[in-house]
Amino acid sequence: MITKRIIACLDVHDGRVVKGVQFVDLIDAGDPATQAARHAREGADEIVLLDITATHEGRQTLLDTVRRTARELFVPFAVGGGIRTADDAAQVFEAGADKVSVNSAALADPTLINAIGRSFGAQAVVVAIDARRDPEAADPVREAQVFVQGGRKPAGRRVVEWAREAEDRGAGEILLTSMDSDGMRTGFDCELTAAVSEAVGIPVIASGGAGTVDHFVDVFGRGKADAALAASIFHFGVSSARSLKEELAKAGVSVRLPC
Amino acid sequence: MRVTVIDYKAGNLTSVLKALRHLGAEPEVTDGDLSLVESAGRLILPGVGHFAATERLDSNGLTSAIRVAIARGVPFLGICVGMQWLYAGSSEAPNQPGLGHFAEKCTRFADSKEKVPHVGWNSLEVRKDSRLLTGVEPGEFVYFTHSYKAPVTADTAAVTYYIEPFASAVERANVMGVQFHPEKSGATGLKILGNFLSWERK
Numbered sequence: 001m002i003t004k005r006i007i008a009c010l011d012v013h014d015g016r017v018v019k020g021v022q023f024v025d026l027i028d029a030g031d032p033a034t035q036a037a038r039h040a041r042e043g044a045d046e047i048v049l050l051d052i053t054a055t056h057e058g059r060q061t062l063l064d065t066v067r068r069t070a071r072e073l074f075v076p077f078a079v080g081g082g083i084r085t086a087d088d089a090a091q092v093f094e095a096g097a098d099k100v101s102v103n104s105a106a107l108a109d110p111t112l113i114n115a116i117g118r119s120f121g122a123q124a125v126v127v128a129i130d131a132r133r134d135p136e137a138a139d140p141v142r143e144a145q146v147f148v149q150g151g152r153k154p155a156g157r158r159v160v161e162w163a164r165e166a167e168d169r170g171a172g173e174i175l176l177t178s179m180d181s182d183g184m185r186t187g188f189d190c191e192l193t194a195a196v197s198e199a200v201g202i203p204v205i206a207s208g209g210a211g212t213v214d215h216f217v218d219v220f221g222r223g224k225a226d227a228a229l230a231a232s233i234f235h236f237g238v239s240s241a242r243s244l245k246e247e248l249a250k251a252g253v254s255v256r257l258p259c
Numbered sequence: 260m261r262v263t264v265i266d267y268k269a270g271n272l273t274s275v276l277k278a279l280r281h282l283g284a285e286p287e288v289t290d291g292d293l294s295l296v297e298s299a300g301r302l303i304l305p306g307v308g309h310f311a312a313t314e315r316l317d318s319n320g321l322t323s324a325i326r327v328a329i330a331r332g333v334p335f336l337g338i339c340v341g342m343q344w345l346y347a348g349s350s351e352a353p354n355q356p357g358l359g360h361f362a363e364k365c366t367r368f369a370d371s372k373e374k375v376p377h378v379g380w381n382s383l384e385v386r387k388d389s390r391l392l393t394g395v396e397p398g399e400f401v402y403f404t405h406s407y408k409a410p411v412t413a414d415t416a417a418v419t420y421y422i423e424p425f426a427s428a429v430e431r432a433n434v435m436g437v438q439f440h441p442e443k444s445g446a447t448g449l450k451i452l453g454n455f456l457s458w459e460r461k
Binding site for chain 1: 269270271273274277278281307308309374375376377378379380381382398400402404405420421440442443444445446448449
């Protein structure tokens with residue numbers, strides 16, 4: 001039976017893992033390679049490394065980080081942040097990533113999705129979407145808007161429609177972050193996640209808002225998510241992906257255990 | 260230990276090579292050195308992406324070289340599209356023949372309410388006499404990412420359930436294939452790759 005995935009997310013700045021709410025007040029939280037290996041050992045089904053440096057000089061540091069992190073990692077490994085061209089993606093794959101996550105660059109040039117998919121396969125392309133409900137709209141969920149620049153600037157696209165286009169262009173998965181819920185620890189936006197998950201035929205990874213185990217139960221049930229990103233929950237009471245999954249199993253969610 | 264990995268430009272090989280090195284093997288990569296393939300001690304055909312990419316194996320002579328090696332009894336492991344290529348073909352690229360070592364064809368998952376591709380960790384129902392999957396216990400999981408799959412037949416070494424039962428591993432003597440990614444399947448995957456690396460003709 002296919003299991004729901006718990007994906008450990010590492011935000012990386014200048015080659016170090018950082019913690020912070022909405023990319024503000026960053027605290028050093030260790031070495032990416034060490035942290036990724038620890039999460040894999042402690043039961044994470046996949047690792048995502050999001051580079052928030054996004055400077056030109058940071059590119060080389062990122063590739064070194066990816067190389068070191070991938071070396072002893074034998075679970076799927078995705079890398080996002082600052083991937084603007086198919087060449088950028090090729091370098092990240094060469095360094096050892098299995099998937100790349102593209103966001104604003106794909107919005108600026110949607111053919112980037114086709115280009116990466118053609119060279120590396122659809123399974124290697126994750127399209128990340130930062131979403132906010134549209135409170136003015138008749139249907140705030142179905143008409144939710146795509147945002148860029150850390151949720152500050154609307155991209156002029158509707159989330160559901162952009163997710164469908166990404167699928168048509170050859171994306172293998174959607175990483176959906178609710179900017180309304182992100183950092184709030186009040187739960188995932190299950191309505192929005194379900195709306196996207198029902199609109200596309202590819203897996204949807206839910207992100208933003210997790211504070212308790214019940215939030216994960218909810219997003220896998222009502223939210224129809226195929227996977228969920230776990231970041232700050234590991235800092236607030238739940239010690240590891242394994243203990244999270246043990247709780248999920250008790251609640252009837254199918255997960256990879258033992259792991 | 261020497262193992263030859265065939266590069267036919269379908270996705271990246273980094274993960275497979277890394278896992279082989281971790282297990283103490285010395286992988287060599289070729290994208291067209293036929294003598295290297297014919298004389299290989301062990302062969303791995305990885306591959307993520309489209310079945311049509313296997314056309315490259317025909318156009319540069321690798322298909323014949325692989326046939327020669329397999330006939331010589333060289334252990335062969337196909338991963339993902341590399342496994343599918345062992346069959347007669349795939350509906351993903353109807354005009355592109357596979358090796359035909361296994362007579363059946365690969366097909367896309369049937370339409371259903373489930374997501375395609377099948378992405379994530381799923382379990383294996385292992386055939387008792389499988390040498391490739393020795394030591395894989397019920398309840399162990401491996402990582403999949405694919406939209407096409409091989410049918411369950413007498414050569415099937417493991418069955419996995421998603422929408423319908425399909426062959427997650429195939430094995431007949433020295434020719435083996437896995438639909439999942441052992442290089443991305445944690446300790447279970449490394450154990451399977453290790454079994455392949457220590458496979459000797461009985």
